[in-house]
Amino acid sequence: MAADSTIHCDIVSAEGEIYSGPAKMVFVPATQGEIGIAPRHAPLLTLIKSGEVRVQTPSGEELMFFVGGGALEVQPKKVTVLADTALRAKDLDEAAAIEAKKRAEEALQGKIDKLEQAEALAELARAAAQLKMLEKLRKIRG
């Protein structure tokens, strides 16, 4: 009963797959404390906090992966760790949000960037050309 003594373990993050393979046991830092998942575990869904996920492979090796948090899904034959790629905490997220807002405001207030400068110069050249044209016309007429 080799199939019953192992559980398939997938660790995926938004940016890629981190680990995929069979495991004898998987330890995950859930928000309520570390939990160990053996084959034929009851279906479970929980959030995990930052820490290390340990995977015991059938050959007895122990692999360690650092995750920044995320979610864990357990089915009798399958464990899936949905790992965050970034370390996150409430205040960190808040800081990132403020940063993004600030950038938008700065952009709206119009810190002149190069593109706009080029556009303004082109506008200026056009206006100058128009003025010249007008002066010429005036000379011809008057």
Add this chain to the structure above:
Amino acid sequence: MPGTKEIRTKIASVKSTQKITKAMEMVAASKMRRAQDRMRLARPYAEKIRTVIGHLNQANPDYKHPFLVEREAKKVGIIVVSSDRGLCGALNTNVFKSTLMLMREWQGKGAEVSLCLLGSKGLAFFRRLGLPILASVTGLGDKPHVKDLLGSVKVMLDAYRDGGIDRLFIVNAQFVNTMTQKPTVTQLLPVLTEDASDLQEHWDYIYEPGAAEILDGVLMRYIESQVYRSSVESVACEMAARMVAMKAASDNAGNLIGDLQLIYNKARQAAITKELAEIVGGAAAV
């Protein structure tokens, strides 16, 4: 008759431009391949999280998360994904065009529109419209990271929670193939869940701590992964568009060089003929 020297310098300058466009084409081709790989890598996460949401939604009919509830749309938020750099054909213009169409559609229904801009081209374009810009990120580079997007996504999610927006869309270029990139509009919020009717086996998860908290965390990650996927896809599109644009530019430069070479040869021939005529004329006069 233009001087032969000028034509020669012109040919040299077009040749060096062609070298640059050829190099850019090749760089874009290899970057596109890598961006496509990243797109593929992001897929399992998004699929997994989608099934979890489908399951959660079905298992808890009594609890409705605000992200799943449809409400009257008075204010609409749009995330626009554009590139940071130009020289990529009509890619950004197409994305902006479909964004403007979406905006007009909602404004026609009397909704206010606010924006979140990813990429500096979008920022340069949309700030002139005078619409509220809630957040922006520029300089994501060829490898966007989830952590660089989190701030902007959070601003939009918070706005949705507080009633600042009632719908959230994302507009980005969709990678059809190397030659075709299609601007697409996807609704992010409220989350459109598929009917999870294919989940025949009736079993439920054990939730720890509660279903509500988990749903909250999972939904937030789902939106983030969607935005990440969009920005990676947009990079792949940018590279593909640039590759095609640079290929066209190299071909045009090749044609130009051919034409110039012809003119140069004619000018040179004419100069020789003239010189000969002068010599013959001079000899005849003696």
